[in-house]
Amino acid sequence: MSQIDKLRKQIDKIDFQILDLLKKRSKIAENIGKEKKSNNLFRPERQASILRNILKKNGNNLNPSYILSFWRSIFLSQIDVQGGIKLLLSNNIANSYIKTIYDYFSHDIEIITMNNTSKALEKVYNGKNILTILPYPSNNKGAKWWTNMQLEKLYAIAALPFFLKKKKLPSLIIVSKYKPVIEKDSYFLYISKYLIKDKNMILESKSNKYYLYKSNNMINNNDLKLFGILPKHYED
Numbered sequence: 001m002s003q004i005d006k007l008r009k010q011i012d013k014i015d016f017q018i019l020d021l022l023k024k025r026s027k028i029a030e031n032i033g034k035e036k037k038s039n040n041l042f043r044p045e046r047q048a049s050i051l052r053n054i055l056k057k058n059g060n061n062l063n064p065s066y067i068l069s070f071w072r073s074i075f076l077s078q079i080d081v082q083g084g085i086k087l088l089l090s091n092n093i094a095n096s097y098i099k100t101i102y103d104y105f106s107h108d109i110e111i112i113t114m115n116n117t118s119k120a121l122e123k124v125y126n127g128k129n130i131l132t133i134l135p136y137p138s139n140n141k142g143a144k145w146w147t148n149m150q151l152e153k154l155y156a157i158a159a160l161p162f163f164l165k166k167k168k169l170p171s172l173i174i175v176s177k178y179k180p181v182i183e184k185d186s187y188f189l190y191i192s193k194y195l196i197k198d199k200n201m202i203l204e205s206k207s208n209k210y211y212l213y214k215s216n217n218m219i220n221n222n223d224l225k226l227f228g229i230l231p232k233h234y235e236d
Contacts, residue, residue: 022074026081033082040178041129042085044158047075048231049183051162055234064234065103068162073106080108087111088120088132092142093172097160100171101133104160121150125177133160136170137189137205137212144207146191146227155180156189156228164233173228180229187232188215190224 001009033041051071055064079085087109089101094113102109114120120132135143136159145151157180159170180186189204190213200219205212213224 025074026078029078030081036082038083038129040176041079041082042131042157042176043181044174045181045183045186045229045231047071048158048162048185048234052185052234064163068103069106072104073108076106076108083129084110085129085131086127088123088130089113090117090120090134091115093133093135097133097172100160104162117145118148118150121148121154121175124175125150125153127177130177131157132175133172134175136173138169139205144205146205146212147207147210151175151227152225153177155226156230159230159233162234164235166235170233173230182218182229183231185232186229188218188226189213189228189230190215190219190221191227192224194223196221196223 051068054067054071058064058067087101087105089111091113093101094111101111114123117132117134124130124132134145137143137146154175154177156173157176157178158174160172160174161170164170190201192211192213193209195203195211196213198213198215198219200217201213201215203211204214212227
């Protein structure tokens, strides 16, 4: 047997080991899904925590984007084992940001395109494990949807992309009906009718009589409504 054949035999053995571990992981994920009773299956803060731990352990050996792609596929396949999620997109978002979305969820995500943002938000609220993606709030045209009254019953739970250059804003935001979970590497979004000066907050966007603030801290203020808790991005 040649040296290259020996090396390929080693790879074959590793592949079977990976498959066995994925089966074990899927079984555990299935049991977690039963405990959740198929509610709130998409947990971006948990995924972000896993990815940070893996990337930290990786050092500089593997390209981080390859790691992201591999684990995103694992995350989605095991969410499917638990019951699955659906993703609602406007045609404009689907056409402009499809690569960013696939990079975040993997190419196996079920996408449903819609023409009406209000109808998408209604489906998110009335459905189960349905998400929608909208432009990240900013002062740009089309990114001030966050003043929509339907959002009083919904939450921002994550922003895309996961890998982000320092001082660069995300492109997209994920909206869900399930209240997000606080993790140590999270930031908060608040909506207010008032212009508030607080060193712990920055003004992210303004629209008519509403203000959107971002903070690294949970803030108790009756003039602020919690809009979202989002995992911090991995800065490259």
